[in-house]
Amino acid sequence: MFVNRVRRAGDNHVPDTEKPASAGKEQPRRRQARGERRIAQLLQAAASVFCTSGYSAASTNAIAREAGVSPGTLYQFFPNKEAIAIELGDQLMHRMRETYGEALAPVDPATPLEEAVAAAVDRFIAFNTEHPVFFTLMHGTDIPGRIAEEHDALHSTLVGRIEGLLSSLLPDTPQDVVTRTAHVCLGIYKAGLELVLTHEGAEREAYVQEVKNVLIRYLEPLGGDRLGRA
Amino acid sequence: MFVNRVRRAGDNHVPDTEKPASAGKEQPRRRQARGERRIAQLLQAAASVFCTSGYSAASTNAIAREAGVSPGTLYQFFPNKEAIAIELGDQLMHRMRETYGEALAPVDPATPLEEAVAAAVDRFIAFNTEHPVFFTLMHGTDIPGRIAEEHDALHSTLVGRIEGLLSSLLPDTPQDVVTRTAHVCLGIYKAGLELVLTHEGAEREAYVQEVKNVLIRYLEPLGGDRLGRA
DNA sequence: CCAGAATGCGAGCGACCACTCGTGTTTGTC
DNA sequence: GACAAACACGAGTGGTCGCTCGCATTCTGG
Numbered sequence: 001m002f003v004n005r006v007r008r009a010g011d012n013h014v015p016d017t018e019k020p021a022s023a024g025k026e027q028p029r030r031r032q033a034r035g036e037r038r039i040a041q042l043l044q045a046a047a048s049v050f051c052t053s054g055y056s057a058a059s060t061n062a063i064a065r066e067a068g069v070s071p072g073t074l075y076q077f078f079p080n081k082e083a084i085a086i087e088l089g090d091q092l093m094h095r096m097r098e099t100y101g102e103a104l105a106p107v108d109p110a111t112p113l114e115e116a117v118a119a120a121v122d123r124f125i126a127f128n129t130e131h132p133v134f135f136t137l138m139h140g141t142d143i144p145g146r147i148a149e150e151h152d153a154l155h156s157t158l159v160g161r162i163e164g165l166l167s168s169l170l171p172d173t174p175q176d177v178v179t180r181t182a183h184v185c186l187g188i189y190k191a192g193l194e195l196v197l198t199h200e201g202a203e204r205e206a207y208v209q210e211v212k213n214v215l216i217r218y219l220e221p222l223g224g225d226r227l228g229r230a
Numbered sequence: 231m232f233v234n235r236v237r238r239a240g241d242n243h244v245p246d247t248e249k250p251a252s253a254g255k256e257q258p259r260r261r262q263a264r265g266e267r268r269i270a271q272l273l274q275a276a277a278s279v280f281c282t283s284g285y286s287a288a289s290t291n292a293i294a295r296e297a298g299v300s301p302g303t304l305y306q307f308f309p310n311k312e313a314i315a316i317e318l319g320d321q322l323m324h325r326m327r328e329t330y331g332e333a334l335a336p337v338d339p340a341t342p343l344e345e346a347v348a349a350a351v352d353r354f355i356a357f358n359t360e361h362p363v364f365f366t367l368m369h370g371t372d373i374p375g376r377i378a379e380e381h382d383a384l385h386s387t388l389v390g391r392i393e394g395l396l397s398s399l400l401p402d403t404p405q406d407v408v409t410r411t412a413h414v415c416l417g418i419y420k421a422g423l424e425l426v427l428t429h430e431g432a433e434r435e436a437y438v439q440e441v442k443n444v445l446i447r448y449l450e451p452l453g454g455d456r457l458g459r460a
Numbered sequence: 461c462c463a464g465a466a467t468g469c470g471a472g473c474g475a476c477c478a479c480t481c482g483t484g485t486t487t488g489t490c
Numbered sequence: 491g492a493c494a495a496a497c498a499c500g501a502g503t504g505g506t507c508g509c510t511c512g513c514a515t516t517c518t519g520g
Contacts, residue, residue: 191421
């Protein structure tokens with residue numbers, strides 16, 4: 001016989017205005033302000049522990065301890081360990097969408113290649129340095145299937161955006177070449193991100209510049225003279 | 231009270247001519263042909279299981295089952311799970327040294343950049359497609375410390391080799407720039423390797439070519455006209 | 461102020477897994 | 491053939507970790 005507990009962890013935002021309609025299952029569970037605070041605490045603690053240990057090596061007890069609560073309290077708000085990573089991933093994905101929306105959306109063919117690349121790289125790297133967990137969750141080989149799906153979805157979205165950007169810069173190019181080029185660009189960025197994150201200060205800045213150089217030099221010869229060479 | 235078992239797993243090659251000298255601890259344990267065969271079997275099984283599950287998710291029982299032996303038999307030849315990965319890593323490292331010795335050693339400044347890059351990339355990619363475990367062991371975030379050390383050692387060695395190659399091509403370049411460039415090159419290669427391994431056939435070949443393109447276009451502008459432009 | 465819900469606790473349960481041990485079988489040696 | 495050593499087995503052990511349960515405490519609506 002199962003308990004009817006928890007089951008509602010991904011509910012921050014939409015805090016009020018419960019929907020009492022629909023089929024009679026999964027009844028609300030009103031959340032108090034204290035609970036919302038606990039959830040934020042737990043997610044922050046989880047982020048910290050995931051960063052240092054990786055997902056599967058991180059124990060739920062360690063997360064609870066880091067958050068200063070008991071294991072039981074953790075499971076008051078999350079049905080299982082995976083749900084913590086899911087919620088963390090969802091929140092990051094949400095903020096990510098805000099960021100890369102600005103970073104890649106404006107496919108203005110007037111802007112020169114160097115500026116476009118520099119702006120996109122800067123934004124993405126800023127996001128990853130602000131949220132180190134993101135890198136851990138997206139690059140861990142031991143992550144639960146659901147997060148891997150989110151990663152794949154993000155990856156596909158990014159490739160799609162880059163494809164759009166590329167095909168507006170290189171109009172007469174076969175689709176498969178555009179797709180491949182987009183994948184290569186994203187791969188270059190990921191490799192560069194790793195290098196950037198393992199360095200500090202001036203050295204880090206130098207690597208950021210190198211990533212931009214690699215991308216620009218890779219893309220420049222493709223467009224003939226259509227890519228504004230400033 | 232400890233058992234005096236096993237403790238000798240990394241001993242293939244040097245099969246005969248035991249050294250009965252030295253301090254009286256760790257007595258030999260002569261290995262029969264059957265045992266050598268089992269070790270090979272187990273390593274192959276471990277490679278297979280590591281590839282599909284990753285290191286920490288792979289259970290020793292699963293490895294034994296894959297090899298068609300009992301868990302006890304596995305521990306007849308390896309003191310623990312980590313030792314299996316170590317031995318596997320050592321063997322791969324050995325073959326790797328043979329490969330990259332040929333791939334990066336000849337720092338002949340006469341060969342044009344494109345050829346040097348193409349040769350190195352081809353060899354390394356061939357090695358990784360022949361030994362998929364290598365990629366798993368070197369990129370897993372959940373690997374034991376000892377393998378991580380081996381990975382770091384290999385990484386440093388490779389960076390050193392690339393530095394040598396670069397500074398012979400770009401003589402009047404500050405050392406820190408050379409080092410950074412070498413790291414970037416290796417990063418590009420690794421990212422490319424991942425792309426290559428996730429594709430098959432003609433698509434794979436196309437990605438191989440792209441990796442070469444990225445490296446060449448990245449390095450070409452650095453050397454002024456010293457880099458032979460064919 | 462007082463039910464009832466939400467929150468909080470922490471010992472403990474069950475499952476899994478690396479690893480062991482007692483015992484039986486094969487192989488090499490004299 | 492006899493003895494020892496290497497090999498093989500697989501049920502079992504200890505420890506870890508995700509997760510639970512009964513109960514105490516705090517909040518909220520009426």
